[in-house]
Amino acid sequence: MSSGHHEHSEQQEHHAEPGFWQKYVFSTDHKVIGLQYGFTALCFLFFGFLLMLLMRWQLAFPGQALPVIGKFFSDSSMPGGIMLPEFYNSLGAMHGTIMVFLGVVPLAVGAFGNYVMPLQIGAVDMAFPKINMASYWAFFVGGVVMLVSFFVPGGAANSGWTSYPPLAELATTGQTLWLLGMVFLITSSLLGSVNFIVTIIQLRVKGLSFMRLPFFVWAQFVTAFLLLLAFPPLEAAGVLQLMDRLAGSSFFLPSGLVVSGQLMHNSGGGTPILWQHLFWFLAHPEVYVLILPALGIVAEIIANNTRKPLWGYKSMVYSLIFLGFMSFIVWAHHMFMTGMGTVINAFFQTTTMIISVPSVIVLSCLFLSLWGGSIRFNTPMLFALAFLPMFGIGGLTGLPLGLTTTDLHLHDTYYVIGHFHYVVAPGTIFALFAGIYYWFPKATGRKMNEVLGKLHFIGSFIFINGVFMPMFIQGLAGVSRRLFDGGASYYHAGPVLKLNVMMSVSAWCLALAQLPFIINFFYSMFAGEKVTSDNPWQSTTLEWATPTPPPHGNFTFTPEVVRGPYEYSVPGESSDFLPQYQPVKG
Amino acid sequence: MMLEWLHKLGLPPVASVHGVAVDVAQAGVHWLMLVLFVGWMGYFIFVLFRFRRSRNPQANYQGVKSHFSTYVEVAVVVAEAVLLLGFSIPMWRQRVEAFPSASQATVIRIVAEQFAWNIHYPGPDGIFGRTDPKLIDLTSNPLGLDRNDPNAMDDITNVNQLHLPVNKPVIIHLSSKDVIHSFGIPQMRIKQDAIPGMSVPIWFTPSVTSEEMKKKTNDDKFQYQIACAQLCGLGHYRMAGYVTIESQEAFDTWLDEQGAKAQTSGDDAFWL
Numbered sequence: 054m055s056s057g058h059h060e061h062s063e064q065q066e067h068h069a070e071p072g073f074w075q076k077y078v079f080s081t082d083h084k085v086i087g088l089q090y091g092f093t094a095l096c097f098l099f100f101g102f103l104l105m106l107l108m109r110w111q112l113a114f115p116g117q118a119l120p121v122i123g124k125f126f127s128d129s130s131m132p133g134g135i136m137l138p139e140f141y142n143s144l145g146a147m148h149g150t151i152m153v154f155l156g157v158v159p160l161a162v163g164a165f166g167n168y169v170m171p172l173q174i175g176a177v178d179m180a181f182p183k184i185n186m187a188s189y190w191a192f193f194v195g196g197v198v199m200l201v202s203f204f205v206p207g208g209a210a211n212s213g214w215t216s217y218p219p220l221a222e223l224a225t226t227g228q229t230l231w232l233l234g235m236v237f238l239i240t241s242s243l244l245g246s247v248n249f250i251v252t253i254i255q256l257r258v259k260g261l262s263f264m265r266l267p268f269f270v271w272a273q274f275v276t277a278f279l280l281l282l283a284f285p286p287l288e289a290a291g292v293l294q295l296m297d298r299l300a301g302s303s304f305f306l307p308s309g310l311v312v313s314g315q316l317m318h319n320s321g322g323g324t325p326i327l328w329q330h331l332f333w334f335l336a337h338p339e340v341y342v343l344i345l346p347a348l349g350i351v352a353e354i355i356a357n358n359t360r361k362p363l364w365g366y367k368s369m370v371y372s373l374i375f376l377g378f379m380s381f382i383v384w385a386h387h388m389f390m391t392g393m394g395t396v397i398n399a400f401f402q403t404t405t406m407i408i409s410v411p412s413v414i415v416l417s418c419l420f421l422s423l424w425g426g427s428i429r430f431n432t433p434m435l436f437a438l439a440f441l442p443m444f445g446i447g448g449l450t451g452l453p454l455g456l457t458t459t460d461l462h463l464h465d466t467y468y469v470i471g472h473f474h475y476v477v478a479p480g481t482i483f484a485l486f487a488g489i490y491y492w493f494p495k496a497t498g499r500k501m502n503e504v505l506g507k508l509h510f511i512g513s514f515i516f517i518n519g520v521f522m523p524m525f526i527q528g529l530a531g532v533s534r535r536l537f538d539g540g541a542s543y544y545h546a547g548p549v550l551k552l553n554v555m556m557s558v559s560a561w562c563l564a565l566a567q568l569p570f571i572i573n574f575f576y577s578m579f580a581g582e583k584v585t586s587d588n589p590w591q592s593t594t595l596e597w598a599t600p601t602p603p604p605h606g607n608f609t610f611t612p613e614v615v616r617g618p619y620e621y622s623v624p625g626e627s628s629d630f631l632p633q634y635q636p637v638k639g
Numbered sequence: 640m641m642l643e644w645l646h647k648l649g650l651p652p653v654a655s656v657h658g659v660a661v662d663v664a665q666a667g668v669h670w671l672m673l674v675l676f677v678g679w680m681g682y683f684i685f686v687l688f689r690f691r692r693s694r695n696p697q698a699n700y701q702g703v704k705s706h707f708s709t710y711v712e713v714a715v716v717v718a719e720a721v722l723l724l725g726f727s728i729p730m731w732r733q734r735v736e737a738f739p740s741a742s743q744a745t746v747i748r749i750v751a752e753q754f755a756w757n758i759h760y761p762g763p764d765g766i767f768g769r770t771d772p773k774l775i776d777l778t779s780n781p782l783g784l785d786r787n788d789p790n791a792m793d794d795i796t797n798v799n800q801l802h803l804p805v806n807k808p809v810i811i812h813l814s815s816k817d818v819i820h821s822f823g824i825p826q827m828r829i830k831q832d833a834i835p836g837m838s839v840p841i842w843f844t845p846s847v848t849s850e851e852m853k854k855k856t857n858d859d860k861f862q863y864q865i866a867c868a869q870l871c872g873l874g875h876y877r878m879a880g881y882v883t884i885e886s887q888e889a890f891d892t893w894l895d896e897q898g899a900k901a902q903t904s905g906d907d908a909f910w911l
């Protein structure tokens with residue numbers, strides 16, 4: 054682009070019509086970037102899910118050849134259609150990595166944050182549109198690096214999404230690409246987070262004070278701080294691990310390692326535990342990055358579809374901020390079994406119990422918001438409602454993992470897998486679906502089909518519980534996670550082994566249950582029912598004040614906010630909603 | 640009652656002294672979880688029914704006015720505090736500080752490697768012989784034991800076969816040669832990562848012998864196992880060790896046999 058010309062034209066009211074590349078590919082418009090993020094992230098989510106479907110075959114029928122599809126894999130991954138343990142471990146590590154860093158975060162923050170947040174605060178765009186574009190492309194490159202890693206000798210990273218050394222440092226080339234990919238992904242998130250923070254602080258429209266912000270914006274605000282403060286240690290740690298692998302340093306390797314009977318000649322003197330501290334210092338806040346935007350989406354949809362204000366908006370906001378702070382001092386609860394003294398252990402147990410309190414408050418407020426409502430059961434609302442008990446299960450099952458006594462038995466078992474999947478799958482993913490159904494009409498001008506939507510909801514709800522509920526049972530029985538044969542080598546797994554088949558069948562049915570969504574998504578995009586209003590859900594927040602879909606620059610008037618975000622069913626008003634931007638009468 | 644439910648669900652029978660307290664805490668937390676969940680669900684389903692649009696066309700701006708939820712939150716905090724201060728922190732202190740004296744315990748070393756558990760008994764002298772990574776040989780000397788060290792003469796080493804006497808505390812010094820593994824015996828309610836470069840002691844007291852457990856579970860094939868809980872490579876899934884809990888006499892006999900074998904065979908590969 055010729056920058057001189059561009060700067061000149063930026064001052065004008067209407068921009069010169071950009072070409073295809075600038076409009077859809079290298080765009081600086083937050084909405085286009087949001088959609089790019091969304092589309093890419095959905096593809097990655099689907100891909101990460103496919104990896105898991107493959108793993109579930111091996112877990113249900115260990116050592117048996119995978120019919121039909123198995124033939125398409127190379128001899129270094131599935132000779133004769135039978136999965137190798139190395140490949141299983143790759144799939145596991147990449148499922149985790151892709152779901153977290155390439156699926157949920159980009160969708161929740163990159164897509165919803167980018168698309169909706171500036172609209173909700175009445176901004177014309179993000180504060181730094183070019184940084185925004187850079188953030189998407191860094192993410193894209195990171196994703197490509199991760200994908201390419203499947204094709205290097207030895208396959209993709211296979212040391213878990215946690216990449217604990219020394220295992221990760223002994224691993225094949227895929228691990229190097231994993232680290233490089235992570236550096237891009239982290240950079241992308243850092244660029245994004247700075248942009249979000251500045252935008253929310255600087256670009257709120259007149260009258261939009263912090264306590265009038267939609268809860269979704271608050272969630273993005275806190276999330277951005279988490280990303281900004283938590284990611285740099287992992288970026289540093291990733292570079293250190295890269296040095297260990299490539300330059301012969303030993304940040305995470307102790308002296309005297311003996312691998313396969315051979316004494317390793319590394320410089321030594323490092324400690325594997327250091328990596329765990331750096332990793333979890335990021336990754337615990339990261340799990341709140343996965344959940345806070347979801348809470349934000351659910352809050353918007355619940356307020357809108359109960360036709361009443363959120364109950365306890367202020368306590369929700371304060372809890373959110375407190376949650377953000379606390380999330381930085383609980384990380385070592387992922388390391389309870391590394392050998393801790395009483396004091397450190399008591400500290401992290403206590404902070405972990407404390408952090409459950411604001412989570413309970415936010416969830417309670419959402420539950421209580423339903424009381425007295427006039428509840429509309431449309432598809433977004435169904436997903437948002439289902440989020441509540443599912444996230445509840447995820448949260449509650451965190452308690453026995455957070456207390457070290459009970460964690461002695463449950464640590465690193467399937468109980469953990471069940472716990473965090475209830476948070477991120479029927480929790481966050483449901484919220485993200487809710488968000489897609491809810492904001493789809495704004496982005497496309499068409500509504501998604503309700504019948505297909507409800508079909509999608511019911512199938513997903515049943516089968517997702519079929520996948521994850523049995524994991525608690527296996528975990529109680531003591532079945533370790535990340536087992537290539539699903540526990541068949543162990544006596545204690547015997548009684549609960551048959552659940553593996555049920556979980557796998559549920560997972561495959563869950564995949565089928567996504568068909569209505571995929572059909573609905575593309576069908577509605579081109580042929581869905583057109584919305585007749587810019588505000589089809591009769592909502593109060595600013596994103597609905599724009600034309601549909603919002604043009605470059607977003608608003609056709611300069612909105613001014615005169616009231617709180619959820620003024621539904623205000624007594625004495627004729628309409629059951631008072632938009633934030635609707636001038637006060639008289 | 641909760642414990643019965645958990646056992647029905649799959650929780651293995653407990654077989655260590657402290658494990659009983661772990662299970663009490665386990666039942667306590669699960670009660671708290673169940674009560675909260677059932678309470679919330681009851682409320683949730685009622686609300687979805689009572690406040691559906693067709694029944695309640697006009698929403699109430701105010702919503703809930705009672706302070707009931709505040710009481711619930713306070714109750715949750717109290718319950719968590721009880722679990723934390725009453726059970727969890729004291730229990731952890733007992734785990735990591737209240738070690739029995741070595742003279743009253745069975746003391747062993749366990750060194751994990753991809754994908755086996757090397758078990759090291761100090762022998763009659765009660766002193767572990769010197770080990771050196773340079774001496775490690777995968778087949779003949781996986782622990783790198785220096786057989787020239789007088790303390791090492793009577794040491795007994797073994798792969799994947801852990802024998803322990805019942806009702807006597809055992810202290811295990813745990814470490815690893817290569818990557819991080821995690822030592823867990825589900826029935827003992829014990830778990831600890833085995834980390835290269837660190838030696839971490841753990842202790843517990845087995846309370847049920849393997850034979851008793853066979854009767855109790857009505858299953859001749861019952862087997863205590865060491866389960867690796869930390870991803871340690873492609874063989875993680877099969878990194879099982881075998882644990883036999885037996886009477887002191889049976890244990891002593893076994894140990895003598897192992898010692899004799901080590902003396903006669905002249906190298907450490909007696910288990911092969």
Ligand code: HEM
Nearest residue numbers: 105145146149152153157213214215477478534535536560
């Ligand atoms: C809804 C479909 C999903 C299914 C059926 C599924 C299933 C599983 C299973 C069975 C495992 C354990 C594998 C093992 O221990 O060997 C696993 C691991 C994991 N999953 Fe998922 N999952 C799903 C969605 C998600 C989502 C949405 C996320 C994140 C946002 C996620 C993140 C992870 C992570 C981080 C791990 C741990 C990977 C590791 O061991 O390193 N999963 N998943």
Ligand SMILES: [Cu+2]
Nearest residue numbers: 820867871878
């Ligand atoms: Cu292991």
Ligand SMILES: [Cu+2]
Nearest residue numbers: 867869871875
């Ligand atoms: Cu392992």
